[in-house]
Amino acid sequence: xxxxxxxxxxxxxxxxxxxxxxxxxxxxxxxxxxxxxxxxxxxxxxxxxxxxxxxxxxxxxxxxxxxxxxxxxxxxxxxxxxxxxxxxxxxxxxxxxxxxxxxxxxxxxxxxxxxxxxxxxxxxxxxxxxxxxxxxxxxxxxxxxxxxxxxxxxxxxxxxxxxxxxxxxxxxxxxxxxxxxxxxxxxxxxxxxxxxxxxxxxxxxxxxxxxxxxxxxxxxxxxxxxxxxxxxxxxxxxxxxxxxxxxxxxxxxxxxxxxxxxxxxxxxxxxxxxxxxxxxxxxxxxx
Amino acid sequence: xxxxxxxxxxxxxxxxxxxxxxxxxxxxxxxxxxxxxxxxxxxxxxxxxxxxxxxxxxxxxxxxxxxxxxxxxxxxxxxxxxxxxxxxxxxxxxxxxxxxxxxxxxxxxxxxxxxxxxxxxxxxxxxxxxxxxxxxxxxxxxxxxxxxxxxxxxxxxxxxxxxxxxxxxxxxxxxxxxxxxxxxxxxxxxxxxxxxxxxxxxxxxxxxxxxxxxxxxxxxxxxxxxxxxxxxxxxxxxxxxxxxxxxxxxxxxxxxxxxxxxxxxxxxxxxxxxxxxxxxxxxxxxxxxxxxxxxxxxxxxxxxxxxxxxxxxxxx
Numbered sequence: 093x094x095x096x097x098x099x100x101x102x103x104x105x106x107x108x109x110x111x112x113x114x115x116x117x118x119x120x121x122x123x124x125x126x127x128x129x130x131x132x133x134x135x136x137x138x139x140x141x142x143x144x145x146x147x148x149x150x151x152x153x154x155x156x157x158x159x160x161x162x163x164x165x166x167x168x169x170x171x172x173x174x175x176x177x178x179x180x181x182x183x184x185x186x187x188x189x190x191x192x193x194x195x196x197x198x199x200x201x202x203x204x205x206x207x208x209x210x211x212x213x214x215x216x217x218x219x220x221x222x223x224x225x226x227x228x229x230x231x232x233x234x235x236x237x238x239x240x241x242x243x244x245x246x247x248x249x250x251x252x253x254x255x256x257x258x259x260x261x262x263x264x265x266x267x268x269x270x271x272x273x274x275x276x277x278x279x280x281x282x283x284x285x286x287x288x289x290x291x292x293x294x295x296x297x298x299x300x301x302x303x304x305x306x307x308x309x310x311x312x313x314x315x316x317x318x319x320x321x322x323x324x325x326x327x328x329x330x331x332x333x334x335x336x337x338x339x340x341x342x343x344x345x346x347x348x349x350x351x352x353x354x355x356x357x358x359x360x361x362x363x364x365x366x367x368x369x370x371x372x373x374x375x376x377x378x379x
Numbered sequence: 380x381x382x383x384x385x386x387x388x389x390x391x392x393x394x395x396x397x398x399x400x401x402x403x404x405x406x407x408x409x410x411x412x413x414x415x416x417x418x419x420x421x422x423x424x425x426x427x428x429x430x431x432x433x434x435x436x437x438x439x440x441x442x443x444x445x446x447x448x449x450x451x452x453x454x455x456x457x458x459x460x461x462x463x464x465x466x467x468x469x470x471x472x473x474x475x476x477x478x479x480x481x482x483x484x485x486x487x488x489x490x491x492x493x494x495x496x497x498x499x500x501x502x503x504x505x506x507x508x509x510x511x512x513x514x515x516x517x518x519x520x521x522x523x524x525x526x527x528x529x530x531x532x533x534x535x536x537x538x539x540x541x542x543x544x545x546x547x548x549x550x551x552x553x554x555x556x557x558x559x560x561x562x563x564x565x566x567x568x569x570x571x572x573x574x575x576x577x578x579x580x581x582x583x584x585x586x587x588x589x590x591x592x593x594x595x596x597x598x599x600x601x602x603x604x605x606x607x608x609x610x611x612x613x614x615x616x617x618x619x620x621x622x623x624x625x626x627x628x629x630x631x632x633x634x635x636x637x638x639x640x641x642x643x644x645x646x647x648x649x650x651x652x653x654x655x656x657x658x659x660x661x662x663x664x665x666x667x668x669x670x671x672x673x674x675x676x677x678x679x680x681x682x683x684x685x686x687x688x689x690x691x692x693x694x695x
Contacts, residue, residue: 127487179673184486185433186673189629192622193669200663312618316498323491356502363495368480371488 097228099349100342105234105303107341108241112296113314114321115248115333116168116289122265122328124180124282129191131293132311132318133198138164138294139306140202143211153216157298164294169287177282195311202308211306219302233302240299244292245334252330261285265328317344320363324370388637388684389550392644396543407535408607409651413644414542415604416624420631420643421553422596423624428634429562430589431569432481435490435621436497437597442504442616443470444598449517449611450510457523459541459606463599470598471591478587497621504613516612531607538607545603546640549596553636556592565589566634623650626665630672630679638681645680 117131138160145151145159179190221232252258264271264278272278300306304314321340325332340359347358399410419441426432444466451462481492504511511517524530529537556562564585567575575582605611614620623646631642653661678685 121487127490175670182673184490185427185629185633188433188435188490189626189669190673192626193666193672195666196662196669197666200659200666203659204663316494319491319494323488327487353506357499357506360495360498360502364480364492364499367488367492367495368483371483371485 095349098230099345101228101230101234101238103342103345104338105237105241105341106345107338108237108244109296109300109303110314110317110321110341111241111245111334111337112292112299114318114325114337115330116286116291116293117318118322118325118327118329118333119261119285119289121322122326123261123285126176126180127184127187127191129188129315129319130194130198130311131191131289132314133195134164134168134290134293135297135300135314136198136202136306136308136310137167138291138297139211139301139310140206141294142298143213143301143306146213147211153213153219157295160298161291161295164297165287165291168290168294169283171290172283172286176286177279180282195315199308199311202310206308208308211301213301213306215302237299237303244295248330249334257284262328316363317359320359320366323363324366387554389547389554389640392637392640393547400539404534407539409648411535411538411542411607412604412651413647414539414546415600415607416627416643416647417546417640418542418549418603419597419600419624420628420639421549421636422593422600423628424633424636424639425553425556425565425589425593425596427625427628428639429557429565429569430586431572432586432590433486433490433625434481434493435618435625436493436495436500437593437624438616438618438620439497439500440470440474440594440597441601441604441620441624442500442613443473444601445605445611445615446504446511446517446601447598448602448605449520452520452522452606453517457521458527459522459525462522462606463545463602466602467595467599470601471595474594475587475591478590481590482583482586494618497616497618501613501616501618504616511611511613514613516610518610520609522606522609531609535607542603542607545599549599550636550640557636561585561588626669630668632679632681632683635679635681638679638684641680 113132113135116134117128120126120128120131141163142156142160145156146153151159179187182190215233219233219236222229223232223235250258252261260271260276260281263274263276264281268278297306297310317340321333321336324340325334325336340362343362344359347354348356351358396410396414400407403410422440423434423437426434426437447466447469448459448462451457451465456462477496480496481489483489505513507513522531525537525541529540531537564575564580567578567580568582568585572582601615604615624643627643627646628639629642630646631640632638650661653664672679
């Protein structure tokens with residue numbers, strides 16, 4: 093029983109990371125119709141920023157997280173303004189090729205700079221310790237991930253549902269032309285949304301090092317599950333993404349624990365079935 | 380000049396391939412691998428270039444063909460032509476079965492569904508160790524002589540002739556198919572999927588047929604690779620191979636039959652050479668080329684040749 097609880101806690105922590113990885117992709121896909129298979133590269137980038145600052149510069153762990161966010165957001169906005177915004181209007185095939193190329197290049201750069209090995213991150217004591225929650229022992233870092241995930245989800249929901257920025261984004265997702273018609277600078281909105289998404293992915297990447305590990309294959313390793321979160325949650329829907337990320341994280345962990353023989357199977361079967369029954373995602377916004 | 384322009388570029392490539400047989404006798408196995416890639420790229424081009432379906436899981440069919448051929452050979456049915464036919468048939472059948480799942484939804488959902496199917500097949504193969512050898516692959520089989528006459532040799536002469544013959548046959552078939560009413564209907568679907576039903580074209584049936592044929596040819600390519608290499612491994616149906624086929628088809632020039640064969644051969648040769656010299660710089664270079672390819676040189680190699688030919692024609 094306590095095993096099951098800790099598996100669910102694991103899954104939920106994983107789900108929180110998935111949420112951070114995928115929120116930017118959800119927004120770019122919903123807003124710009126940009127199929128970005130390289131979104132995981134931003135998460136990887138955040139991971140490397142954090143490990144470098146933590147291991148080489150000796151920065152405290154909590155300080156590396158905002159640094160990872162800012163650095164990745166900065167890279168995101170530069171890439172968006174310089175190159176990526178020209179890809180929005182292209183066909184799905186061109187976007188897929190471009191973003192696969194970007195993911196290849198990012199992964200190769202990471203290998204060249206940091207080497208192919210796993211990056212280690214030795215957590216501070218207060219995070220590495222096991223915590224006792226209602227008689228069940230759960231890793232402190234899992235709790236940290238869960239708590240920050242809840243904060244992030246709440247902040248995102250607030251940002252998208254209760255602020256002017258969020259209203260503009262939702263308007264542009266629903267109808268770009270009308271949004272431009274009432275004077276919303278959609279082009280600038282794209283850039284800000286892209287940077288925010290990249291930054292959040294970088295933050296997720298930084299937080300995931302001690303949980304999922306980090307090596308140059310990162311952009312491809314989590315490509316499918318991140319795409320699944322977006323597809324199932326419905327592109328452009330924040331609430332949908334939160335639900336999908338949590339759900340997928342828990343389902344994945346549960347099946348790998350209960351029926352390890354077919355564990356990795358279930359998640360892909362789930363993807364195909366969901367796409368058949370709900371081609372626009374569970375939240376059902378038009379993408 | 381005009382006469383030259385009318386010659387099917389396939390003849391030029393065939394001449395080059397045969398010149399390779401005489402000039403580079405040490406590289407025949409590499410050549411036969413390139414021919415296999417050409418067949419695989421042709422199968423994918425039918426989907427992407429002609430019907431406009433982007434798939435991220437096409438290696439599934441390649442792998443099904445590969446393991447069909449390997450399994451038959453393991454059970455004593457070592458005649459390669461039989462294995463080839465069985466692999467083509469079975470992978471075509473699987474493609475037909477999954478068609479209703481693929482031929483619906485928009486580009487994004489289709490991308491995810493093909494990706495999902497690709498990973499499902501990969502995981503299945505990974506788990507079915509008895510059938511596929513799991514991560515170790517299969518090499519405990521021998522392939523008999525082609526049609527009972529041509530035994531596979533170490534130099535790869537038989538492999539060369541065998542794969543080139545199949546490539547030429549499929550090339551000719553694709554040429555015919557692209558020019559047929561069916562091929563034209565596929566192009567119509569690619570250009571405007573909404574208008575096709577209005578002129579009475581059964582869009583779903585056409586797409587289903589294209590997907591089935593494409594899967595069958597991909598399986599044929601997989602079987603050829605296994606038979607000429609006497610080795611089958613599960614990375615034959617992995618995501619990397621699905622991405623590779625998409626990349627080489629696009630760099631060769633989607634929708635151009637000679638272009639994709641040339642693209643596949645060029646990509647295969649470069650990958651064989653560069654990834655052994657320096658895998659990380661190969662990956663970096665490939666990524667940069669891909670990113671650049673969507674901005675410059677649309678239409679790939681075939682597009683570049685086409686504009687070159689137009690320029691030459693214009694000067695005259």
